[in-house]
Amino acid sequence: MQIHTFKPDLPPPALSVGVIGWLRANLFSSWFNSLLTLFAAYLVWLIVPPLIQWALIDADWVGTTRADCTSGGACWVFVQQRFGQFMYGFYPTELRWRVDLTLWLAIIGAAPLFVPQMPRKALYGLGFLVIYPLLAYWLLHGGFFGLSTVSTSQWGGLMLTLVIAAVGIAGALPLGIMLALGRRSDLPAIRVICVTFIEFWRGVPLITVLFMSSVMLPLFLPEGMSFDKLMRALIGVILFQSAYIAEVVRGGLQAIPKGQYEAAAAMGLGYWRMMGLVILPQALKLVIPGIVNTFIALFKDTSLVIIIGLFDLLNSIKQATTDPAWLGMATEGYVFAALVFWIFCFGMSRYSLHLERKLDTGHKR
Amino acid sequence: MKMVKSTLAMLTTAAVLGVSGFAQAGATLDAVQKKGFVQCGISDGLPGFSYADEKGNYLGLDVDVCRAVAAAVFGDATKVKYSPLTAKERFTALQSGEVDILSRNTTWTSSRDAALGLNFTGTNYYDGQGFLVNKKLGVSSAKELDGATVCIQAGTTTELNLSDYFRANGLKYTPITYDTSDESAKSVEAGRCDVLTSDQSQLYAQRIKLANPDEYVVLPEVISKEPLGPVVRQGDEEWFDIVRWSLFAMVNAEELGVDSKNVEEQAKSTKNPDVARLLGAEGEFGKDLKLPKDWAVQIVKQVGNYGESFERNVGAGSELKIERGLNALWNKGGLQYAPPVR
Incomplete structure (x- = not known):
């Protein structure tokens, strides 16, 4: 009886594996792509080395005044000297621990929400959302229970940016969801009010809203x-962003098949329980990318408060560059601002990806 | 100065006048004394005029006006709260009572004085539009700028002044408009334009931003009048007088040789009757203004005389190194002149 023996597999052609294979498949798959690759490489070569030279190699890192910046590159001394102001604005130096504490409380308080095994999570989350804002207001603004008042005109820097973004998000999301439900409501009065509200706020630019509010x-x-x-x-920010959130959420509501509504109704659920238990959990999960997108836009839009003279991160930096002792440091300042904004926005987008994966129940292609 | 034509401001004024009417005489001083500080509207950042240092203290020539008023009213120059205002919101803030004084490099013009329901109390800086050029061009007068490429900042009267000046002198030019002062400074440096035009006080600040400031020079020509001064609401003459005389006290002090170092000694032992009247050693001139007797002493002691304030914030003692020029005293070839205390 003849026994069949398999020959060992031949290795794949050298040109289709490893680094060369990857290059061929991804960068040089056709003459047009090769051309694009070369062009992109040329651009990178044009931009990146001078940037690194300026920002890192030629940069000055230590010192206290502009006179210490002698090497011709970026003068990070400026950012270092003004770092406190960029973070806290004109918040009194001896009271900055209150801002730090507020942030730590947020991190520590929210941490249990990210532990999957945590029991009674919803109740805890709700309690946190009610108690924390009051606590944060007390810590930041003060004025009662033994803390001295720090008026909001002294708030500034990254702290103000985060306050605007956080309050904007926390306020706009629930309001937006209510508006989305209202827009799809069967009650004409509610529907008309919601449609009018949404279309009005979507129709005006945020800069106009802020300008009107202040002037x-x-x-x-x-x-x-x-x-x-x-x-x-x-x-202004909450009303404006809630209109956008409402439209995003409405997209999610429309994507839920009619059968889901009917099934929920057949189970004997009323409107609020139908929405809260069946429809919204599915709809919101669908529109996570859209919601996060709105949040990221909101975070970046906070810098528009510059036109009403609030000193957010960007305006603090702009203000610092008008100090005669630091004239001409605008580039360093703006690069720093861009970096901070990027870190936060990138963080948000990564978290949303994580959330999508975690909640993924069969929508993935 | 930077002046977006104030149609909007005028419209809003009409609304203000309709809604709230004029402020009442004496009301501002009472309110200020009651709350314990002067609420002062300043710029959201202008080198030498109002800016914040590392510790968050506001400094500058405009800020000193606020401090002088606080020193006169309370005997304490630190009793000021600052509201940084953008150019667009400044008049509303004053009209609506958010601030008591607007000291924000605001140009005194007829329309603002008459139509906005505001009063200009004086001029703490005589500014004017000028030109910054590279020394390499070998230009010594703006009249030689025929055919030049000029960098301008957008949205200001600067553009109008420029075109008027060049048309009046029969010169040609190519304008390039930029949004911020940083951009325009960079483009002069890169050689995209030959000349940079802006208010002279700002040109000195722009020059520091350049890599080699010494290669650039500010031309002597001034092509517009920009008297900058503190503004108050119309209708409260008492408060108007206090702000106006706080500024006058600083100018008078310089003229009489009184400065922050010798003011206390002078107040006690001066033989000069002008100094004695200013410093309250003779007469009751503070009372007329509803101010304490030593109002001028406090101003000079805590803020300095006009010359000291100028040198510290924009002059030789600062990074800007602006010459006194028009802002010298009247008896030294400038325009700073204050009526006597008598």
Whole structure:
């Protein structure tokens, strides 16, 4: 009886594996792609070495004044000297621990929400969302229970950026969801109100909203009565972003098949339980990318408060560059701002990817 | 100065006048004394005029006006709260009562003085539009700038002044407009334009931003009048007088040789009747203004006289190194002139 023996497999052709294979498949698969690759490589070569030279090799890192920046590259001394102001604005130096504590409380308080085994998570999360804002307001603004008042005109820097972004997100999401539900409501009055609200806020640019809040609003108020400037900006941001969130969420609601609604109704669920238990969990999961997209846009839009004279991160930097002792440091300042914004936005987008994967239940292609 | 034509401001003023009417005489001083500080509107960052140092203290020529008023009213120059304002919101902030004084490099013009319901209390800096050129061009006068490429900052009266000047002198030019001062400074450096035009006080700041400031020179010509001064609401003459005389006290002090170092000694032992009247050693001139007797002493002691403030913030003692020029005292060839205290 003849026994069949398999010959060992031949190795794949040298040109289709390893580095060469990857290069062939990805960078030089056709003459057009090769051309594009070469062009891109040329661009990188044009931009990256001078950038590294400027930002790292020729840069000055230590010192206290502009006179210490002698090597012709970036003067990071400026950022280092003003770092406190970029982070806290004009928040009194001896009280900055309050800002730090607020941030730590947020991190520590939110941490259990990211532990999958945590029992009664929803209850804890709800409690956190109610208690934390009050606590944060007390710590940051003070004025009662033994903490001295730090008026919002002294808030600034990254802290103000984060406050605007966090309050904007926390306020816009629930309001946006309610608006999305309202827009799909069967009750004509609610539907009309929601549609009007959404279309109005989507129709005006954020910069106009902020401008109106700071320039026009004071004129309509009785003399001597002045609304806090930050408060006006926050309300503007929340109303504006909630309209966008509403449209994103509506997209999710429309993607849920009618059968889901009918099945929920057949189970005897009322409107709120149908929405809360069946429809919204599916819809929100679908639109995570859209919601995060809106949040990232919101985070970056916070820098628009520059036009109403609030000192967020960007405006703090801009302000610092007008100090005669540091004139001409705008490039360093803006590069630093870009880096900080990038870190936060990239972090948000990675987290949303993680969330999508975690909640993925069969939508993946 | 940077002036987006203030149609909007005028419209809003109309609204203000309709809604709240004029401020009442004496109301501002009472309110200020009650709350315990002066709320002062300043720029959101202008080198030499208002900016913040590393510790977050506001400094500058405009800021010194606020400090002088606080020193006069409270005897304490630190009793000021600052509201950094953008160019667009500054008049609303004053009209709506958010600030008591607007000291934000604001040009005194007829329309602002008359139509906005505001009063200019004086001029703490005589500015004017000028030109910055590279020495290599060998230009010594703006009249030689025929055919030049000029960098301008957008959205300001600078553009209008420029075209008026070149047309009046029959010169040709190519404008390049930039949005911020940093961009325009960079483009002069890169040689994209021959000349940079802006208010002279800003040209000195721009020059520092360049890699080799010594290669550039500010031409002597000034092609516009930009008197910058503190502004208050119309209708409260008492407060108007306090702000105006706080500034005058600084100028008078310089003229009389009183400075922050010798002011206390002078107040006690001066033989000069002008100094005695200014410093309250003779007469009750503070009372007329509803201020303490030593109001001018406090201003000079804590803020300095006008010359000291100028040198410290924009002059030889600062990075900007602006010459006194028009801002010298009247008896030294400039325009700074204050009525006497008598």
